[in-house]
Amino acid sequence: MHFYQNIDGFFIGVYQEDLQKLPVHPIVKKYFSAAMHDYVQKKMISTKEKTVTVLPTLHVQEIQYFYFVGLGSKKKCTRELLKESFAVAVKASQAYQARQLVVDMQSFSKHGATLEETATDLGEAFERSAYRFSGYQTTEKSQIKSPYTIDFYVGTDSLNQATVRTGFRFGRILGNGQNSARTLVNMPSNYLTVDTFCQYCKDLAKAYDLRIQIYSRTECEEMGMGAFLAVNQGSSIPAQLVVLEYQGLDEWKNPIAFIGKSVIFDTGGYSLKSSAGMLSMKTDMGGGAAVLGAMEIIGKLKPKANVLAVLPVTDNVVNSYAYKPDDVITSMSGKTIEITNTDAEGRLTLCDAITFAKKQGATELIDVATLTGAMMIALGKTVTGMMTNNLAFLARFQKAAESATECVWHMPIFEEHRNSILSSKIADMVNTQLGNRYGGGLAAGAFLEQFAGDTPWIHLDIAGPSTTKGTALDPAGGTGVMARSLAYYVLLLSQAQSSDEKNIVKAQ
Numbered sequence: 001m002h003f004y005q006n007i008d009g010f011f012i013g014v015y016q017e018d019l020q021k022l023p024v025h026p027i028v029k030k031y032f033s034a035a036m037h038d039y040v041q042k043k044m045i046s047t048k049e050k051t052v053t054v055l056p057t058l059h060v061q062e063i064q065y066f067y068f069v070g071l072g073s074k075k076k077c078t079r080e081l082l083k084e085s086f087a088v089a090v091k092a093s094q095a096y097q098a099r100q101l102v103v104d105m106q107s108f109s110k111h112g113a114t115l116e117e118t119a120t121d122l123g124e125a126f127e128r129s130a131y132r133f134s135g136y137q138t139t140e141k142s143q144i145k146s147p148y149t150i151d152f153y154v155g156t157d158s159l160n161q162a163t164v165r166t167g168f169r170f171g172r173i174l175g176n177g178q179n180s181a182r183t184l185v186n187m188p189s190n191y192l193t194v195d196t197f198c199q200y201c202k203d204l205a206k207a208y209d210l211r212i213q214i215y216s217r218t219e220c221e222e223m224g225m226g227a228f229l230a231v232n233q234g235s236s237i238p239a240q241l242v243v244l245e246y247q248g249l250d251e252w253k254n255p256i257a258f259i260g261k262s263v264i265f266d267t268g269g270y271s272l273k274s275s276a277g278m279l280s281m282k283t284d285m286g287g288g289a290a291v292l293g294a295m296e297i298i299g300k301l302k303p304k305a306n307v308l309a310v311l312p313v314t315d316n317v318v319n320s321y322a323y324k325p326d327d328v329i330t331s332m333s334g335k336t337i338e339i340t341n342t343d344a345e346g347r348l349t350l351c352d353a354i355t356f357a358k359k360q361g362a363t364e365l366i367d368v369a370t371l372t373g374a375m376m377i378a379l380g381k382t383v384t385g386m387m388t389n390n391l392a393f394l395a396r397f398q399k400a401a402e403s404a405t406e407c408v409w410h411m412p413i414f415e416e417h418r419n420s421i422l423s424s425k426i427a428d429m430v431n432t433q434l435g436n437r438y439g440g441g442l443a444a445g446a447f448l449e450q451f452a453g454d455t456p457w458i459h460l461d462i463a464g465p466s467t468t469k470g471t472a473l474d475p476a477g478g479t480g481v482m483a484r485s486l487a488y489y490v491l492l493l494s495q496a497q498s499s500d501e502k503n504i505v506k507a508q
């Protein structure tokens, strides 16, 4: 520890089972020696999960405060609970204006997770809980304080050092990617405009060596994107289609496509939202933000896979040119759509993006969208609803979501939902089921399914979990949900690819 100076937060994980061992922990012993036996005996240190006990060393040492992080029972502590508990401690350290933190990794390790995984979880939880949207306040309290530094302690074992360093770095990259998505969601639509959104994409592409092409409204028109552009018709700000490519394989073939709803602001159009319903609609680009967060993570980690990101960017506002209920529009696929509600705009932007991705050769499609209030009613504020036309693909994605500890739930599409979408008397389909709000999330899935066709497709409705009232891990506002799950999906693909390569070598 001699190379550390002025540490104002040293974090030690305390499982119920390990409390008695605390006095012999080498660092604790150095600073507290006999006192610690007394503290443990008097139960002054809480082992309850999501609690923290802060003990000062009275500023006479290089470590100024210990944060004992309650983790509950070792057997019951899930990866998510570990992240939440650590987040509570990080928040406490923020309240005490701690700037230099060190984490004792070994004390957090538990059954069912490797030390590397634990390091990943702590790295991710640190970035997520320390996140602040700096916002636009001009008063002192909103000014960003000097940045944190965080390091880890694993004793002198060099093998552990390397493992923990890798895991911790990976976790911080995951957390940072999610945080970037959050910032986009938190920005109001007069700051995050179609243009600034596109500029952000360009900067991202430059930073991580992604190919980027941005199609103008005119170019989208030439490609026949009648559904996407119908949404943009009432806006004096032209829509743009952002296409990013990450190439991790030698050849550009079989990319997986991530398609993100990127509605800069959703007024509902002529099917106007209520004042209360419209408030927060700056977050209607949460799907696009998740895709961009994932691309950042992928760009940093360089997995062996090809990824195509497609983001149809527009607002949904009105002027005298705006599309109206009863209009019939022609999508890029050639299918005609009768507009029954201009507030069901997300699926119109996505259906053309799906067709575009297929034309670009995508062999798997995942769309992410703040699509329906109905899904939020069905699953609540923390669960992402998933729909698919391919159960094997869904099972693979579920593994990724599990690795990311993001909550997902499979929702169905039945014949009745397809029938209601295909019930138009004058066009191939309607954009919302008529006279029936029930199961609206499923009808939206049935609509998109028509465009995915036979290509394996997953739809992720994040209307609920895209924002939060705030927890220790996720401060109030945008959550950046699904950025990590999408990234994990690609990382798992890459791992499968690498082990395939190894098998081929073995077989030769």
Ligand code: BES
Residues within 6 Å of the ligand: 266, 268, 284, 341, 343, 344, 345, 346, 370, 371, 372, 373, 374, 376, 432, 440, 463, 464
């Ligand atoms: N952007 C909304 C969905 C939404 C609602 C997201 C609340 C986040 C929070 C979407 O464009 C929409 O308005 N959907 C309609 C669909 C309806 C017209 C079939 C809805 O959910 O009411």
Ligand code: ZN
Residues within 6 Å of the ligand: 266, 268, 342, 343, 344, 345, 346
């Ligand atoms: Zn809408």
Ligand code: ZN
Residues within 6 Å of the ligand: 263, 266, 284, 343, 345, 346, 370, 371
């Ligand atoms: Zn919307």
